[in-house]
Amino acid sequence: MNTNRLSKTMAAALNAQITKEAHASQIYLSYAAWADGQGFAGIASFLFRHAHEERNHMMKILEYILKRGAEVEVTAIPAPPASPVSINNCFEKILEHEVDNTNAVYKLVKMSHAEEDWATWNFMQWFVMEQVEEETLVMNLLDKMKIAGGEKMSSDALYSFDKDMEKASNEVRPAQEVTTETP
Template identity: 75%
Template sequence: MKTNRLSDTLAQALNDQMTKEAHASQIYLSYAAWADGEGFGGIANFLFRHAGEERNHMMKILEYILKRGAKVKVVAIPAPPSNPTSVNNCFEKVFEHEVDNTKAVYKIVKMSFNEEDWITWNFMQWFVKEQDEEETLALELLDKIKICGGEKATHQALYELDKDLEKTPDDATLARDVTTEEP
């Protein structure tokens, strides 16, 4: 009896996204290690937490593939890109990576819509919202760095940013979630 309820194309796309999430975890891990080596313990802590979050995304997809009866394909992930050259560059790279990941999520959403796989389409809505949150958070951090002076940020400004990120929550308030009661 056939128990797989994913098309071959959707199963492959989800496996590819699972690998992409594992790669994202490695990127955050690499950038966190870089930040720690540069003396930015708060920034490193923030990035280490995000490495774990990306791994959780990978596991969420892996479990979904299994629950739908398809095969999980664990493959090697690429090495992370080169280390950032500055705190500003680090968060520019983070933002660019998140935008790229959003495009990959949208591809699966569109594919599941076109195939009328409403269960997968619904499953992927969590990732759509998550990517909105990730991009918003990265942009908020880039705004803070811009206020600090961007590439020309002073040591004092970067110290304050580092201390701020040590306590910064891992999520962002999205415009669609704001109400008059909770602005």
């Protein structure tokens, strides 16, 4: 008996999103290593935590595919893009990546709606809200940097920002621990 509850196109799209989330994790990992190499331990800590969070997103989708009886396809991920040229550029690149990921999530939502796959549509709503949070977080950080001078942030402002990011890194929780009571 076939227990697969996902269409071939939906399973393929969800598998592609697994790869996209793995790639996101690698991007955060790469940028964290770059930030650490530049002496920004607080920013690096924040980015390392986000690399872990993106991996949790990947696992959340992988587990969903398995629960729906479909096959998971683990594929190669692209190399991360070139290292940022500044802290401001780092977060600009992160925002671009998060917006791209939001668009991919929206495509999955649209596809699940078109297929009347309400289980997947419902599952993807968590990711819609997560992307709102991710984009808002990065936009708020870019706003703080803009106030501090953007690309021309003083060394004192960069030092303070790095220290703030070290504290902020503890706010990231694994995706599987998120519930409606503790978002």
